[in-house]
Amino acid sequence: MGPGVVSGAADNAPSGVITYVQIGATTGFSLLWLMLLSTPTAAALRPVAGSASTALFAVGIVTSGVLSVPVMAACSAYGLCEIFDWREGLGRTVGQARGFYVLLSASLVAAVAIGLLRIPPVALMFWSQVLNGIVLAPLVAVLTLRSNDPRVVRTYRSHPLSTAVGWGTVALTVALAALTVGQLVAGS
Numbered sequence: 001m002g003p004g005v006v007s008g009a010a011d012n013a014p015s016g017v018i019t020y021v022q023i024g025a026t027t028g029f030s031l032l033w034l035m036l037l038s039t040p041t042a043a044a045l046r047p048v049a050g051s052a053s054t055a056l057f058a059v060g061i062v063t064s065g066v067l068s069v070p071v072m073a074a075c076s077a078y079g080l081c082e083i084f085d086w087r088e089g090l091g092r093t094v095g096q097a098r099g100f101y102v103l104l105s106a107s108l109v110a111a112v113a114i115g116l117l118r119i120p121p122v123a124l125m126f127w128s129q130v131l132n133g134i135v136l137a138p139l140v141a142v143l144t145l146r147s148n149d150p151r152v153v154r155t156y157r158s159h160p161l162s163t164a165v166g167w168g169t170v171a172l173t174v175a176l177a178a179l180t181v182g183q184l185v186a187g188s
Contacts, residue, residue, distance in 0.1 A: 073107035133180055137173040140166060 045053035074090070077100050081088035086099040094101045114124065144166030147158040158166070 069111050070108065073104055073111065076107050077101075077103035130180060130184070133173065134177045137170050137177060140173065141170045144170065 042054050042057035045056055049056045078088050080086075080103050081097070081100045084099065087097040088100040089097055092100070144158070144163060146152050147166070148163060150157065
């Protein structure tokens with residue numbers, strides 16, 4: 001595991017979905033003690049749902065997991081549309097927000113493809129963190145530049161120390177990403 005994984009952990013969003021899958025795959029029943037926390041929640045449903053409360057609670061947990069895929073796809077589409085200054089929103093028609101719906105569809109297709117291709121969750125998490133480590137430096141560079149651009153922040157420019165920390169972070173993450181790529185190419 002290269003140092004890019006460490007720097008990629010600073011921006012953990014893409015691997016968040018995979019983390020839970022990976023934890024479940026690697027820990028098995030060792031986290032069964034968490035039932036001590038969830039059982040009272042299921043018990044609170046007993047007056048309303050009777051003996052079906054445990055099943056209702058399980059359905060709720062599974063449903064929230066299933067619903068997280070389209071929610072994360074929509075969040076990604078909204079974020080990218082804001083970056084590119086495209087029209088976005090589920091309240092708009094496809095003709096009004098074509099880029100948004102293309103991104104949303106592509107995200108959902110990618111999620112389905114990952115499931116159908118049976119990509120190992122640990123490998124997916126690893127490569128998403130490598131990608132995070134590589135793209136982190138340009139993102140922090142843009143953030144540092146924008147935080148000092150008077151057209152963006154007007155009079156609220158970053159303090160020189162904050163700017164120095166930003167550029168130091170860029171330099172560090174570039175070095176770590178280069179080390180990671182070097183290790184991956186060398187096979188170590």
